[in-house]
Amino acid sequence: MIRFEEVSVHYEGARAPALTGVDLTVPEGELALLVGPSGVGKSTLLGTVSGLVPHFTGGTLRGRVTVDGRDTRTHRPRELADVVGTVGQDPLAHFVTDVVEDELAYGMESLGLPPETMRRRVEETLDLLGLAELRDRPIASLSGGQMQRVAIGSVLTPHPRVLVLDEPTSALDPAAAEEVLAVLQRLVHDLGTTVLMAEHRLERVVHYADQLVLLPGPGERARSGDPAELMAVSPVRPPVVALGGLAGWTPLPLSVRDARRRASGLREQLADRQPETEHPALGKELARTDRLRVRRGRRTVLHELSLTVRAGETVALMGRNGAGKSTLLRTLVGGHEPAGGTVRVGGVEPHRTPPGELLRHAGLVPQEPRDLLYADTVAAECRAADRDAGAEPGSCRALTAELLPDIADDTHPRDLSEGQRLALALAIILTAAPPLILLDEPTRGLDYAAKSRLVTVLRGLAARGHAVVLATHDVELAAESAGRVLIMAQGELVADGPTAEVVVSSPAFAPQIAKILAPQRWLTMPQVRAALADDR
Numbered sequence: 001m002i003r004f005e006e007v008s009v010h011y012e013g014a015r016a017p018a019l020t021g022v023d024l025t026v027p028e029g030e031l032a033l034l035v036g037p038s039g040v041g042k043s044t045l046l047g048t049v050s051g052l053v054p055h056f057t058g059g060t061l062r063g064r065v066t067v068d069g070r071d072t073r074t075h076r077p078r079e080l081a082d083v084v085g086t087v088g089q090d091p092l093a094h095f096v097t098d099v100v101e102d103e104l105a106y107g108m109e110s111l112g113l114p115p116e117t118m119r120r121r122v123e124e125t126l127d128l129l130g131l132a133e134l135r136d137r138p139i140a141s142l143s144g145g146q147m148q149r150v151a152i153g154s155v156l157t158p159h160p161r162v163l164v165l166d167e168p169t170s171a172l173d174p175a176a177a178e179e180v181l182a183v184l185q186r187l188v189h190d191l192g193t194t195v196l197m198a199e200h201r202l203e204r205v206v207h208y209a210d211q212l213v214l215l216p217g218p219g220e221r222a223r224s225g226d227p228a229e230l231m232a233v234s235p236v237r238p239p240v241v242a243l244g245g246l247a248g249w250t251p252l253p254l255s256v257r258d259a260r261r262r263a264s265g266l267r268e269q270l271a272d273r274q275p276e277t278e279h280p281a282l283g284k285e286l287a288r289t290d291r292l293r294v295r296r297g298r299r300t301v302l303h304e305l306s307l308t309v310r311a312g313e314t315v316a317l318m319g320r321n322g323a324g325k326s327t328l329l330r331t332l333v334g335g336h337e338p339a340g341g342t343v344r345v346g347g348v349e350p351h352r353t354p355p356g357e358l359l360r361h362a363g364l365v366p367q368e369p370r371d372l373l374y375a376d377t378v379a380a381e382c383r384a385a386d387r388d389a390g391a392e393p394g395s396c397r398a399l400t401a402e403l404l405p406d407i408a409d410d411t412h413p414r415d416l417s418e419g420q421r422l423a424l425a426l427a428i429i430l431t432a433a434p435p436l437i438l439l440d441e442p443t444r445g446l447d448y449a450a451k452s453r454l455v456t457v458l459r460g461l462a463a464r465g466h467a468v469v470l471a472t473h474d475v476e477l478a479a480e481s482a483g484r485v486l487i488m489a490q491g492e493l494v495a496d497g498p499t500a501e502v503v504v505s506s507p508a509f510a511p512q513i514a515k516i517l518a519p520q521r522w523l524t525m526p527q528v529r530a531a532l533a534d535d536r
């Protein structure tokens with residue numbers, strides 16, 4: 001259904017091609033999963049299927065990509081729209097209408113489907129993606145995850161024969177991600193839809209894949225094949241695969257269920273050990289809300305929320321899409337005025353404090369990192385960040401490179417890959433290093449290695465007396481980085497406690513290692529690795 005013949009892409013002005021020597025086939029009715037490190041060219045490869053590369057991005061495409069026999073270089077994206085549905089990494093870039101329901105119908109309208117069919121499919125999709133309550137809402141008023149659901153829904157309604165999805169679950173809560181993947185699998189199995197999908201959170205998707213396409217590193221040839229076999233050589237691996245590798249299981253397990261069946265020996269080996277948990281010494285109070293109430297539009301989205309964050313702690317803020325996580329973080333940096341109750345950050349009221357002064361107390365990396373970037377090049381962005389923070393020249397650049405190597409100085413931030421752009425935004429706030437560091441979903445586009453380097457940087461900051469609050473759906477990141485987890489539901493706090501206590505008991509928020517080794521209380525690969533190393 002999709003065929004690549006010796007495909008390479010070279011963006012204008014770039015030193016090296018973004019993609020080289022891709023030669024592979026995705027047969028009809030298969031789900032192919034595209035994996036590889038941040039910035040390796042996954043979005044570029046997907047773009048060649050929908051025709052966005054090179055028609056909209058510029059650059060030179062060599063070789064040939066065909067979808068259902070149509071050459072994507074001679075067919076413009078519009079001429080492929082009846083076959084290919086695409087969701088990119090940025091849902092905002094995708095929307096053509098203003099209201100949820102209209103957006104779901106738009107693709108079908110442009111293909112001229114009969115009104116009854118359109119009506120039925122809109123209703124189906126609203127239910128399938130949990131959007132029924134939001135049908136009349138302006139898209140601009142949705143949370144990040146709600147937007148991502150609308151973007152996915154709008155490509156499903158025309159029933160395209162090929163779906164091209166770039167990190168489609170990056171903003172979804174764990175339950176929503178499972179639901180979306182189950183829907184995709186049903187399309188593949190029942191309708192013979194062909195899916196090509198890039199994703200970093202392999203723990204969510206790898207067990208759904210019929211075929212894995214691996215881009216191992218910049219300039220290296222793509223490989224494709226059986227998921228378990230390719231995982232053995234892949235530089236990116238979910239915890240379940242990493243655990244299987246450590247324990248020497250073959251074939252490697254891809255799902256928690258596979259791994260649980262094999263884990264009894266490992267459980268015995270670990271039985272008389274305890275995970276090492278750090279108990280950071282907590283310092284002074286850096287932020288406090290007291291019965292905080294925040295309204296957006298006509299809705300109250302935070303209710304009577306009381307919370308204290310102290311120096312030295314790392315807190316993960318979790319909860320369903322639309323629970324109010326981003327609203328809480330933005331309120332802490334003065335983005336929303338409370339409708340009731342109080343909020344204090346470093347002793348000041350954020351909404352009454354000028355931004356420059358507030359940055360001495362708290363800084364936020366927003367869910368859309370682009371909102372933080374203004375300059376024309378990575379280098380200029382970093383120089384400005386050093387200057388604003390009064391930091392040693394070169395600090396921001398060094399931090400960027402520490403999170404993700406191989407980012408070119410002269411690239412325009414707009415042209416960075418998703419993970420590269422996030423690394424830059426993180427580096428800017430981490431350079432300023434205010435006492436309270438707030439990160440909203442800080443892993444989109446980041447590979448496992450980059451995430452674990454981020455965790456190391458955050459640990460260092462917490463040890464030096466900063467506090468970190470991260471809103472995230474990434475249960476693996478929460479388990480690795482946070483000592484305390486807060487769970488929000490409908491604008492209220494419903495759980496607050498040490499990470500192990502809060503997440504282990506929850507089917508939605510437990511990381512893979514916890515599920516595999518339960519009832520033992522291991523959470524992460526580093527913990528298990530350390531315990532086994534002690535044995536030797």
Ligand SMILES: Nc1ncnc2c1ncn2[C@@H]1O[C@H](COP(=O)(O)OP(=O)(O)OP(=O)(O)O)[C@@H](O)[C@H]1O
Nearest residue numbers: 011018038039040041042043044415417418419445
């Ligand atoms: N329009 C463009 N012009 C110049 N360079 C670009 C452009 N788009 C992407 N690049 C570069 O091409 C490389 C591959 O980017 P791409 O977005 O395909 O990576 P990716 O594997 O999807 O990354 P991520 O996992 O972070 O989403 C990156 O180094 C990026 O900076």
Ligand SMILES: Nc1ncnc2c1ncn2[C@@H]1O[C@H](COP(=O)(O)OP(=O)(O)OP(=O)(O)O)[C@@H](O)[C@H]1O
Nearest residue numbers: 141143144145296297301321322323324325326327
């Ligand atoms: N202008 C508005 N009018 C009405 N409702 C709004 C408006 N802006 C946001 N909301 C709603 O407020 C709720 C909280 O949104 P918020 O972005 O804080 O959620 P979140 O927990 O960060 O979600 P996600 O996990 O999807 O990012 C959502 O239900 C959202 O639809």
